[in-house]
Structures are given as structure tokens and as C-alpha cells.
Amino acid sequence: MNLKAVYIHIGWFQMSVTNLIIVIGMVVLFGLALTLPFPGNSKGNKKGKGRK
Amino acid sequence: MNDRRSELEAAPWSGRTRRYDLIKEGVAALVVVTIATVALSTLFGSPDDKQITFKEWAVAAPADFYATTVQELAGSSGTGGYGAPYNTASDGVNLGPLHLAKLMGVTHPVDTVNDFVITPLTTVVNSGPVADALKQWQSSDSKTQAAWATNYDNALTKANQDATKVPSGNYGPVPQLSGGLLSMAQAGSLDGALLSQGNYFQSDNTKQTLFMGDGSYFNDQSTASNLQGSTWGMMNETGRYPGQAWLWLYSFWYQIPPFNNGDSHPFGANADAWIMVIMGALSLGLIIMPLIPGVRSLPYKIKIHRLVWKNYYQEENL
Amino acid sequence: MSIMQEKEMWTSKLRKSWQKTLPVEKLLPDTQPAYVASWIYLFGVATLASLGVIIASGIVLAFEGASWYHYSNVGHFINSMHFWSVQFFFVFMVVHLWGKFWMAAWRGRRLLTWITGAVAFVASIATAFTGYLIQTNFDSQWISYEAKDGFNSVGIGSRFNVTNFGQMILLHVAFLPIVLGVITMIHVLMVRAKGVVPPIDAFNAELGERK
Ligand code: HEM
Numbered sequence: 005m006n007l008k009a010v011y012i013h014i015g016w017f018q019m020s021v022t023n024l025i026i027v028i029g030m031v032v033l034f035g036l037a038l039t040l041p042f043p044g045n046s047k048g049n050k051k052g053k054g055r056k
Numbered sequence: 057m058n059d060r061r062s063e064l065e066a067a068p069w070s071g072r073t074r075r076y077d078l079i080k081e082g083v084a085a086l087v088v089v090t091i092a093t094v095a096l097s098t099l100f101g102s103p104d105d106k107q108i109t110f111k112e113w114a115v116a117a118p119a120d121f122y123a124t125t126v127q128e129l130a131g132s133s134g135t136g137g138y139g140a141p142y143n144t145a146s147d148g149v150n151l152g153p154l155h156l157a158k159l160m161g162v163t164h165p166v167d168t169v170n171d172f173v174i175t176p177l178t179t180v181v182n183s184g185p186v187a188d189a190l191k192q193w194q195s196s197d198s199k200t201q202a203a204w205a206t207n208y209d210n211a212l213t214k215a216n217q218d219a220t221k222v223p224s225g226n227y228g229p230v231p232q233l234s235g236g237l238l239s240m241a242q243a244g245s246l247d248g249a250l251l252s253q254g255n256y257f258q259s260d261n262t263k264q265t266l267f268m269g270d271g272s273y274f275n276d277q278s279t280a281s282n283l284q285g286s287t288w289g290m291m292n293e294t295g296r297y298p299g300q301a302w303l304w305l306y307s308f309w310y311q312i313p314p315f316n317n318g319d320s321h322p323f324g325a326n327a328d329a330w331i332m333v334i335m336g337a338l339s340l341g342l343i344i345m346p347l348i349p350g351v352r353s354l355p356y357k358i359k360i361h362r363l364v365w366k367n368y369y370q371e372e373n374l
Numbered sequence: 375m376s377i378m379q380e381k382e383m384w385t386s387k388l389r390k391s392w393q394k395t396l397p398v399e400k401l402l403p404d405t406q407p408a409y410v411a412s413w414i415y416l417f418g419v420a421t422l423a424s425l426g427v428i429i430a431s432g433i434v435l436a437f438e439g440a441s442w443y444h445y446s447n448v449g450h451f452i453n454s455m456h457f458w459s460v461q462f463f464f465v466f467m468v469v470h471l472w473g474k475f476w477m478a479a480w481r482g483r484r485l486l487t488w489i490t491g492a493v494a495f496v497a498s499i500a501t502a503f504t505g506y507l508i509q510t511n512f513d514s515q516w517i518s519y520e521a522k523d524g525f526n527s528v529g530i531g532s533r534f535n536v537t538n539f540g541q542m543i544l545l546h547v548a549f550l551p552i553v554l555g556v557i558t559m560i561h562v563l564m565v566r567a568k569g570v571v572p573p574i575d576a577f578n579a580e581l582g583e584r585k
Binding site: 278300365 | 402403404405406407408409410411412414416419420422423424426427443444450451453454455456457458459461462464468473475476477478480481482483484485488489492493495496499502503506509510511512513514515516518519520522523524525526527528529530531532533535537538539540541543568569570571572573574575576577578580581
């Protein structure tokens with residue numbers, strides 16, 4: 005990790021590959037969090053009062 | 057939004073519930089994050105590029121150190137002409153007619169001549185010529201001192217920082233003083249003297265940092281590590297480590313016009329102040345985002361929430 | 375003591391309003407509304423957990439001093455934990471923020487929950503920034519040199535001097551973590567007091583709207 009960093013450079017945009025990995029990682033985490041099924045069966049759920 | 061809906065959303069939930077163990081969830085999160093942190097720490101360690109000392113600078117780039125010292129004596133360095141909070145040499149950065157730095161005054165006085173050069177020189181035993189030069193300097197009035205230093209500074213700049221190519225002139229003791237400080241720095245005694253300024257306890261590195269920043273050596277190291285603000289350096293870290301990616305928006309403004317237009321352009325010269333104001337406003341915007349028309353309606357229009365609550369919407373036929 | 379007197383006591387007033395807004399059943403419930411079923415809900419806790427690791431590793435570093443990690447292997451490891459947990463902290467917090475935005479989680483008088491969260495975000499950036507300034511290495515030399523211009527330009531530099539190591543280390547290990555800790559605590563307690571925000575379409579039927 006102490007090697008010289010690699011950069012993506014397009015016009016005015018410039019970012020180190022490491023930072024890019026982290027940013028993409030955040031977007032991926034967000035996407036997975038929204039799409040992966042959440043464990044836990046709904047059968048254990050209690051019916052509340054007053055709602056259909 | 058209508059009040060009735062808000063009322064319902066604020067009321068305690070009376071619909072279906074599910075078992076949920078908050079404490080177990082918290083402990084699990086702590087365990088997972090701890091393991092992940094230990095793993096990355098073991099695999100990658102952390103960045104720690106060695107600090108630059110004045111000794112390192114003076115040994116590695118003596119001509120640069122020498123020329124910077126001359127500039128400090130002449131008051132032509134970056135710090136010398138900075139203005140508030142260090143001195144009154146200029147009005148500093150402005151927001152149009154607003155000179156906020158100047159308004160707050162000189163709260164951290166820095167006298168480049170004495171703090172950076174003369175006082176440190178008085179803390180060591182100098183060789184004959186340097187000691188004589190110091191005496192000559194101290195017994196002259198400030199006008200003469202400034203004239204000597206400016207003459208030599210200009211001549212040295214013309215000679216491309218090569219002291220051996222400077223023609224003789226009315227420089228007073230300036231060459232000897234600068235040479236004396238160079239030897240002192242090379243020997244390693246300037247680092248401590250700059251910090252302590254004749255005191256015992258000292259925890260303020262302002263003077264060292266300003267002096268070091270006036271030279272090229274420090275700046276060149278930072279350029280080599282891609283840390284310059286004009287090339288997104290704010291987000292970067294030394295080596296291949298992740299930097300402060302959360303500063304992307306702050307860093308962004310420095311890359312685009314009019315803020316990257318250079319010091320001759322009013323927005324380029326005062327980019328620091330304008331960008332600080334922009335980021336202050338945007339931060340406030342984030343804090344009160346739910347009150348901002350348009351932005352606060354986005355979640356209703358782009359229905360990402362249907363993914364979050366897809367099970368519930370399915371079960372309730374919503 | 376008459377009932378009248380008891381009513382006027384500050385202590386009893388505080389107890390009653392506390393019991394009303396945040397009884398222990400609300401603080402530590404064993405059920406959640408049925409709609410709390412998505413991985414996105416874990417990012418608040420993950421942020422909190424990362425903050426826990428940051429504080430724990432930070433306390434060790436504080437006991438050993440700011441330069442310890444340059445020459446001790448254990449020190450370097452603890453410093454690495456501090457460094458990486460901060461990266462996790464921000465990653466989780468940003469995903470958390472995105473999630474809460476798209477859920478419009480400020481609905482139903484939860485504005486202050488959003489506000490305390492966003493203030494925590496800003497306070498975290500300030501805290502991390504001062505941390506970068508006290509690494510006692512090249513990075514902190516450079517960051518302090520560059521950043522001073524930003525703060526000086528609007529006069530903040532007159533009071534907040536980033537090149538003053540002593541000031542930065544005190545702010546980083548004392549003042550800012552206390553501010554961040556208190557805001558975070560208020561934030562989390564507010565979530566518990568208000569309950570998790572219902573889905574955007576949850577009350578369409580009650581309000582006579584279709585879908
Ligand atoms: C120090 C950083 C933070 C910590 C430790 C933290 C922690 C938490 C926790 C544990 C929860 C409850 C669980 C969950 O829904 O994820 C929560 C909820 C929430 N957070 Fe944060 N948070 C932080 C920053 C933020 C930020 C930056 C925002 C947005 C600007 C935010 C907005 C919210 C909102 C609106 C809720 C309530 C959601 C609801 O009622 O369903 N938080 N936070």
C-alpha cells in the first residue's frame with residue numbers, strides 16, 4: 005500500500021483507484037441493501053390491532 | 057404534505073409487528089465491524105509517510121532552503137506577504153468587499169525576519185563571519201535591513217537561485233545570515249529552535265509550517281504524492297491508501313472555473329473564501345433538506361422506497 | 375407534601391416528561407413494525423458500531439501519545455484500526471444517509487432526527503479532519519499547510535488555527551468527540567422515542583387514496 009498510487013484521470017476529473025473502489029463499494033452496498041431479501045419469516049409476525 | 061398524513065405518520069405504530077432484537081443486532085454489528093477492521097489493518101496497515109524536517113530540507117535542497125531564507129529576510133515569501141492572521145502585509149483574501157480575515161485581525165503574529173531567521177540564529181554559537189553578520193544586522197535600522205535583503209533577494213532570483221552567480225552588491229550581512237541559517241538547519245538545530253522560539257513548553261507549529269511551506273521542497277513532495285488541492289489532493293492520501301473521499305464536493309469546486317482560474321482572476325485568487333462559503337451553505341442545505349421544496353419531494357417521485365418496503369407493500373397490497 | 379407541591383417540582387416534571395417520551399419499553403422494545411425488514415436499516419447500527427471501534431482504538435492511541443505508532447508495531451496496528459474504522463464509519467454513514475433520504479425518513483415529526491443526523495455528519499468531518507492533522511507525519515504537515523488558507527480566508531483561522539498542533543490534538547481527542555458523541559446519542563434516542571418511520575404509502579387507504 006505504500007506504492008505510488010494509481011489515478012484515473014479524465015479531463016478535470018481525477019480520482020485514485022482506491023478512492024474509486026470505496027465510492028463504488030458504497031453504491032454497491034446501497035444497491036445490495038435494497039435488493040437482497042431480508043431474513044426472518046413473516047409467520048412469526050404478530051397481527052396488530054386496528055389495521056387490515 | 058397534508059396534516060392528517062403527518063399525524064398518522066407521527067402516531068405510535070398500531071399495525072403488524074415483528075420480533076426484533078435490537079441489542080443482538082448491535083452486538084453483531086460491533087463484532088462484524090471489529091473483525092473487518094482487524095482484517096484490513098492486518099492486510100494493509102496504515103499510511104505513515106515520514107515527516108519532513110528542516111534538516112532534511114536543508115540537506116536535500118540547500119539552494120531552495122537558502123533562497124527561501126533570503127525571501128523571509130526580504131519579506132517576499134508567501135508568509136511575508138500573507139496578511140491576516142499573520143501580519144498586515146496585504147489585505148488577504150476577500151469575498152467581494154468583505155475582508156473577513158483582515159476584519160478578524162492579526163491573531164497569530166508571524167515576523168518572518170525575526171521568528172524564522174534572526175531569533176533561531178541567536179540560539180546557537182555561530183562561526184565568526186555569521187556572528188559578525190548578526191551583530192551588523194542587529195545594529196542597523198529596519199530600512200537598511202530591508203534594502204539589503206531586497207537587493208539580495210532580487211539578485212538571487214535573477215541568478216536562478218545560484219548564490220555563486222550573484223554579482224557583488226549592497227547586500228549587507230544577508231548572504232552570511234542565510235548561509236548561517238542553512239548550516240544551522242543542516243546540523244539539525246533549526247527544527248527545535250523554530251518551534252521553541254526561546255521557550256520550554258511549546259505545542260504550536262505555525263511558524264515551522266509556514267516557513268516550510270514557503271519553500272519549493274515541501275511543495276514538490278506534495279505534488280509527487282498527488283496532494284495538491286488543484287488536482288483533488290484534498291481527497292487523497294499518501295501511498296495507495298484511501299483518502300478523505302467524503303471531501304469530494306469540497307475538493308470539486310477547486311477543479312472548475314471560475315475557481316481554478318488562477319490568482320489574476322478575482323474568483324481564482326479568492327477561491328478559498330468563496331468555496332468555504334459555498335460549502336457552508338451546502339452543509340446547511342443538507343441539515344435542513346427536509347424543508348427545501350423540490351428536494352424534499354424527490355423521494356416521492358423517484359420511488360426507491362418501494363424497494364425498501366417491497367415486502368410490506370406486497371403483503372398489504374399497496 | 376401536597377400533590378400541588380409535587381407537581382411543581384422540577385425533578386418530577388423531568389421524570390414525567392421522560393417517562394412519557396421515552397419509557398424503557400420504547401428504548402428497548404422487542405418488536406418492530408412489520409415494515410422494518412430491509413438491510414438498509416442496519417446501516418445506522420453499523421455506523422454506531424464503527425464509531426465504537428474508532429473510540430476504542432482512539433483511547434489506546436491517546437494513552438500512548440501521538441507519535442507512538444511511528445516506532446511501535448502494536449502502535450501501528452492500533453493506528454491502522456483507527457484509520458480503517460473511520461473509513462467504515464463514513465461508508466456506512468453515507469449509505470445510511472442515502473437510505474434515509476429516499477425513505478423521506480423525516481416524515482411524521484422526525485425532522486429533528488434528520489437534523490441531528492446531518493449535524494453528526496458535519497461534526498464527523500470536522501473530527502476526522504483534526505485527526506488527519508495530528509498524525510505527526512508528512513500528511514499532517516501538508517494538510518495543515520494547505521487547509522490553513524481555507525480557514526484563514528473567512529476569518530475562522532483567527533480562532534481555529536490548524537497549524538497549531540496543541541490546539542488540534544485537544545480538539546480531536548476531547549471537544550469534537552464529545553460533541554459528536556452527544557449529537558449521536560440524541561439522534562439515536564430520538565429514533566427510539568419516535569419509532570421507525572412508516573412507509574411512504576402506509577396510510578394511503580386511511581386517507582382514501584388509491585395506490
Ligand atoms: C454519527 C453518525 C450516525 C449514526 C451513528 C446514526 C445512527 C442511527 C441509528 C442507529 C438509527 C436507527 C436505525 C436505522 O434506521 O438505521 C438511525 C436512524 C436515522 N438516521 Fe442516523 N445515524 C448517523 C447519521 C445520520 C445522518 C448523516 C443522517 C441524515 C442526514 C441520519 C438520518 C437518520 C434518520 C432520519 C433516522 C430515522 C429513521 C426512521 O425513523 O426510520 N443519520 N441513525
